[in-house]
Structures are given as C-alpha cells and as structure tokens.
Amino acid sequence: MREALHPTAYRSITVVDYIGEFGPRLNPLGKRSIRLLARCPACLEPMNTRGEANPKVDGVFAHQRNSTAYCPLKQSAAKPYRILRPVDPDEEAAQRLRASFFSHWKHHWTLMRQRDFAPFADIEEFIALIRHADQSGLWLYRHLEEWVVPYIFLALKDFPPIRGKDKVLRAEWIRFWFDARVRTIEDLWIHTNGDWRIVKAIYAKPRNGGVPGPVQLKSVQIPEIQRNFLSKPEPGVHPYQEKAMKAAFPQELGSA
Numbered sequence: 001m002r003e004a005l006h007p008t009a010y011r012s013i014t015v016v017d018y019i020g021e022f023g024p025r026l027n028p029l030g031k032r033s034i035r036l037l038a039r040c041p042a043c044l045e046p047m048n049t050r051g052e053a054n055p056k057v058d059g060v061f062a063h064q065r066n067s068t069a070y071c072p073l074k075q076s077a078a079k080p081y082r083i084l085r086p087v088d089p090d091e092e093a094a095q096r097l098r099a100s101f102f103s104h105w106k107h108h109w110t111l112m113r114q115r116d117f118a119p120f121a122d123i124e125e126f127i128a129l130i131r132h133a134d135q136s137g138l139w140l141y142r143h144l145e146e147w148v149v150p151y152i153f154l155a156l157k158d159f160p161p162i163r164g165k166d167k168v169l170r171a172e173w174i175r176f177w178f179d180a181r182v183r184t185i186e187d188l189w190i191h192t193n194g195d196w197r198i199v200k201a202i203y204a205k206p207r208n209g210g211v212p213g214p215v216q217l218k219s220v221q222i223p224e225i226q227r228n229f230l231s232k233p234e235p236g237v238h239p240y241q242e243k244a245m246k247a248a249f250p251q252e253l254g255s256a
C-alpha cells in the first residue's frame with residue numbers, strides 16, 4: 001500500500017516521507033540502517049518498505065512475511081461486518097436514534113459523499129443502507145451513537161467503479177474497513193476506547209469479475225474521523241436526492 005501509519009505519530013506517510021524522516025534502507029557504508037518501522041493503519045503491525053530504489057514511483061509498504069495478526073486488509077472475501085440482531089436491544093433509544101437520524105439525513109449523506117469517503121455514492125445506495133439498518137436492527141444497538149452511523153454505513157457495502165454517460169466517475173473499487181480491533185459493530189464501543197480508525201482501501205477491479213481481494217489492493221488512505229458534523233448547519237443536497245428520500249420514506253420525512 002502506498003500509505004502507512006507513521007512509526008510513532010498518528011498520521012499517514014508515503015515511502016518518500018518515510019525515507020525523508022528515517023533515512024534510506026542502506027547507510028552510506030552499504031550497511032542496513034536501523035529504522036523505526038511504519039505501521040499498518042488497520043492492524044498496527046510493523047510494515048517494511050518495498051521499491052526504495054525509486055520510491056516516488058514504486059514505493060509501497062508491505063506487511064512482514066511472518067506476520068500472522070488478523071488484518072482486514074489481508075481478507076480476501078467481501079464484507080465481514082454483519083449486523084446481528086442485538087441480544088440486549090434498547091427499543092426506546094432506537095426510536096429516538098432513528099428519528100434523529102432522519103432529522104439529520106442530509107448531514108449523514110453529505111458526510112458519506114465527501115471526497116475522503118465515497119464521492120459519487122448514489123442516493124439509492126443510501127436508501128438501501130437505511131432499509132438494511134431497519135431490517136437488521138442496527139438502531140437497536142445499545143450505546144450506538146448517531147454520529148457513528150454513517151461510518152458503519154460506509155463499511156457495510158462495497159463501492160464498485162462507476163461509469164457516467166461519457167466518462168468514468170470512479171475507476172476504482174472502494175471498500176471501507178474498521179481497524180483490526182473491530183470485528184463486529186459492537187466492538188466500536190467494546191474493544192476500542194472510541195479511538196477506532198476507518199481505512200479506505202482502494203482496489204483495482206478484478207479482471208475476471210467478482211469481488212477484489214488483497215491481490216487487487218492498490219492503496220490505502222486513513223480519512224480523518226469527524227465527530228461533530230451533526231452540529232454544523234444543514235448541508236444542501238440535490239433536489240433529485242431529496243425527492244428520492246421523500247418518496248422512499250414519506251412517513252419519516254413528510255410527503256409534502
């Protein structure tokens with residue numbers, strides 16, 4: 001992958017940045033230098049550099065060969081995140097959460113469509129995710145906070161390439177993963193201190209069709225998590241999107 005986490009700081013670096021800060025693989029005497037290692041943004045395992053001879057073009061980070069830690073980026077199948085009906089549902093909070101989500105649907109939708117996340121996502125995809133949340137009981141999770149919902153939505157589906165009328169809108173296949181501590185949705189608040197990361201993995205479209213896996217992984221980005229987007233003024237959306245939402249959820253949004 002072209003970006004990894006800095007060895008000690010919480011920010012992403014390229015191989016060029018890494019060499020700039022920690023020096024090249026070999027010191028001037030041709031001996032291997034001792035360097036702190038960059039880390040995988042998903043599992044935090046140390047990563048080695050590849051392609052240092054021409055890092056601008058070829059520089060990538062790779063997991064160490066002997067690493068056996070669970071890492072979502074090594075997973076070959078599609079989505080591991082499934083919403084399992086919670087064993088201890090919070091019915092009352094669920095109603096409030098769902099109603100509040102609809103009152104802020106433009107905030108959620110706009111966040112998901114930001115450049116760092118899934119630009120060109122279609123309103124029908126958003127509608128399908130809300131229906132999926134309804135059917136699977138997502139709102140019933142105890143301790144689920146509203147601002148986390150669009151990040152869960154991003155991780156629940158793949159965003160394959162899109163072709164517009166006369167140009168390619170998105171050439172690559174995008175998939176969002178939570179970091180390796182998060183194996184189920186509840187781990188967002190059980191197995192982290194709320195400091196989870198989301199990783200945007202960009203895959204090439206597999207030549208023979210199907211769903212891409214680690215072989216097609218081209219690059220990884222670590223988008224910044226925004227927690228306070230709900231307190232911002234309501235963003236504007238395209239009238240077509242508003243119409244589609246009102247048609248899909250007339251009760252929740254008023255059919256006027």
Ligand SMILES: [Zn+2]
Binds near residue numbers: 040042071
């Ligand atoms: Zn990893």
